Amino acid sequence: MAATAPPYDPTNVAAEELPRTRWWRRTARNRSIWLGGVLIAVLAIVALLAPVLAPYDPTKLAAGKRLSPPSWEHAFGTDEFGRDIFSRVIHGTQLTLYVGVVAVGIGLLAGAAIGIGAGYAGGWVQAVLMRGVDFLYTFPDILIALGLVAFLGPSLTNAMVAVGISVVPYYARVTYSVVLVERNKPYFEAATAIGAGWPRLVVRHLLPNIVPPLIVVATLGFSAAVLSAAALSFLGLGAQPPAPEWGKMLADGRNYIARAPWILVFPGLAIVVTVLGFNILGDGIRDVLDPRQRREVR
Amino acid sequence: MAADTVRPILSIRDLRVTFQGGLGLAAAVDGVSCELQRGETLAVVGESGCGKSVTALSILRLIPSPPGRIAGGAIEFDGRDLLALAPEELYAVRGNAISMIFQEPMTSLNPVLSIGTQLTEGLIFHKRLGIREARERTVEMLRLVQIPDPEARLAQYAHQLSGGMRQRVMIAMALACEPRVLIADEPTTALDVTIQRQILDLMVELKERLGTAIILITHDLGVVAEMADRVAVMYAGKIIEQAPVDGLFDHPRHPYTRGLMAALPRLDRLSASGEEGRLNEMPGLVPSIYAMPPGCAFAPRCPFATSQCHAEEPAFEELSPGHYAACWEAGRLP
Structure with missing residues (x-):
């Protein structure tokens, strides 16, 4: 031990790393965030630039080119109506991200409201809200979504709403559990003792503390929502022809699986990449935000 | 005391707080009455679970409910009953006229x-x-x-x-917000001794500067001796002795208070060889709040207990000016 450490100076705050810097460093070193983030970023760019990137009109029929295999002209081949699958997959990205954002948005907002209400109010409010959520939780998500679409009528908008509603119980439960933990921490009691009324307690003190876990859950939930919407479209209850929705493309192409597998392979791959991207990103965010799961990057 | 003629800033009358537990309804605070004068420091002492924190939390109505409930009594602050305030009026008092420091x-x-x-x-x-x-x-x-x-x-x-x-x-x-009453619930327990010192000095200084009355909850009698004007000793949800700080330390009247004092480790009691004597301890445990004895709650542990102590609850009586205790034997103790 030749070198002597500088004497400890408790007033030297500059020596202490700022939390923001540390947060960024952890984020920058996290491979999951990089991989997932890049995948999602590429998808978002593709969705935004779809009209520019797509070489053909995704809905234009071409009777002469039915079921042609991938070629220089049609990178992903064409479907049973001669439509360019590459262009359809690219335009489908728009629909898929849109569906995901709306469905997760509905689920998260309604679920968080229920969870916060139940967790903060307690008593009979909590009992009524959470027993209602438990009741909905007993049904599989897709069954609730199916029922709602059957009731609302098949369309992509209704499918988004239905998927959103079907995941409300999930977000409500997660929010509720986080709120219970936070509201029993001493800082919450201290804020009450300072004289904060309930709106201030919820918005100012509670919300910032429950947002990080909700970001993780929403990112992971995004892929589930995309899958559910694709499933509804596959069943004919979501996007209607000729919309280039990936689930719908799978459904329409399944009769040709032996003769023209490319009709299914490419939209299927697109779904896989999207779901994977959000799952990896969600895992990464959780690693960064949750100190218990935090691990050193190898 | 001259303060008796002045209207107290805070007065607690017959406060009862119950908790619904797995074993039934338990009274954590059972008929506590006390008064706090302007600018005064009242220390509330007692062992863990005696109800001192619950009493403090009740003043700002911070008892978690359920399972807790303020079952009776009144807490009057500046002529208003805090227990009867509407939520908005309560928010306006919390942190403003009365504020709290946590453990x-x-x-x-x-x-x-x-x-x-x-x-x-x-x-x-x-x-x-x-x-x-x-x-x-x-x-x-x-x-x-x-x-x-x-x-x-x-x-x-x-x-x-x-x-x-x-x-x-x-x-x-x-x-x-320059509160008129500051409730400090074991403000120094979690801190090391040098920091404790600084925090206590700070509270004394601030009290003098701002004229704030302090309710100091602690189980550290050393802190009490230094800080308090008056002391209330709590045992099993009741105040069993209350006195000006000098009176209490010089001549404790309740056997429980005497036990507390005797249990204090003291440097001046070290033997000549530097060997430490064994610490005095009080035999027995606090009775379960689900099964309170019918008479004095301290009787099972009390070396002076008589048959009357086991049967009847002692009244809280003024034994000398400003010095109250709830003990049948207080007058006969050695």
């Missing part, structure tokens, strides 16, 4: 809000200050609690401060 400085600050945000909060909604004024006042408060470089601290977060510093921030927060 856990490590976790009593919100981890995601900056110190400045939390400190200015009360000033903004109680005193209707603008953000700039509130920040100026906050810097002043931080300087008052001797935090170095207060301007820079405002932008920092709780985890960037040491324990003692966090407790000072809590004190600054509690005092920001």
Whole structure:
């Protein structure tokens, strides 16, 4: 031990790393965030630039080119109506991200409201809200979504709403559990003792503390929502022809699986990449935000 | 005491707080009455679970409910019954006229809000200050609690401060609105001794400067001797002795209080060889609040207990001016 450490100076705050810097460093070193983030970023760019990137009109029929295999002209081949699958997959990205954002948005907002209400109010409010959520939780998500679409009528908008509603119980439960933990921490009691009324307690003190876990859950939930919407479209209850929705493309192409597998392979791959991207990103965010799961990057 | 003629700032009358537990209804506070004069420091002492914290939390109605419930009594502050206030009136009292310092400085600050945000909060909604004024006042408060470089601290977060510093921030927060009553629930328990010292000195200084009355909850009799004007000793949900601090230390009347004093380790009792004598201890345990004995709650542990003690609850009587105790044998004790 030749070198002597500088004497400890408790007033030297500059020596202490700022939390923001540390947060960024952890984020920058996290491979999951990089991989997932890049995948999602590429998808978002593709969705935004779809009209520019797509070489053909995704809905234009071409009777002469039915079921042609991938070629220089049609990178992903064409479907049973001669439509360019590459262009359809690219335009489908728009629909898929849109569906995901709306469905997760509905689920998260309604679920968080229920969870916060139940967790903060307690008593009979909590009992009524959470027993209602438990009741909905007993049904599989897709069954609730199916029922709602059957009731609302098949369309992509209704499918988004239905998927959103079907995941409300999930977000409500997660929010509720986080709120219970936070509201029993001493800082919450201290804020009450300072004289904060309930709106201030919820918005100012509670919300910032429950947002990080909700970001993780929403990112992971995004892929589930995309899958559910694709499933509804596959069943004919979501996007209607000729919309280039990936689930719908799978459904329409399944009769040709032996003769023209490319009709299914490419939209299927697109779904896989999207779901994977959000799952990896969600895992990464959780690693960064949750100190218990935090691990050193190898 | 001359203070008897002045109207007290806070008076608790026959407070009863119950908790619904797995084994039934338990009275954590069972008929507590006491008064706090302006500018006075009242220490409330007793062992863990005797109801001192519950009494303190009841004043600001911070008892978690359910399972807790204020089952009876009145808490009068400045002529108003705090237990009868509407929620908005209560919010206006909390942190403004009456504020509280908690035991856990490590976790009593919100981890995601900056110190400045939390400190200015009360000033903004109680005193209707603008953000700039509130920040100026906050810097002043931080300087008052001797935090170095207060301007820079405002932008920092709780985890960037040491324990003692966090407790000072809590004190600054509690005092920001110049409350008339400060409730300090074991404010120094979680801190090491040198920091304890500084925090206590600080409270004395602030009390003198701002004229705040303090309810100091502690189980540290050393702190009591130094800080308090008057002491209330609690046992099993009741006040069993209450006296001016000198009277209590010089001549404790209740056997429980005597036991507490005897259990204090004292340096002057070391033997000549430097060997420590064995600490005195009180035999037995506090009775379960689900199964209170019919007479005096301390009777099962009391070396002086008679058959009357086991059968009838003693009255809380004034034995000498300002010195009250609830003990049948108080007059006959050696």
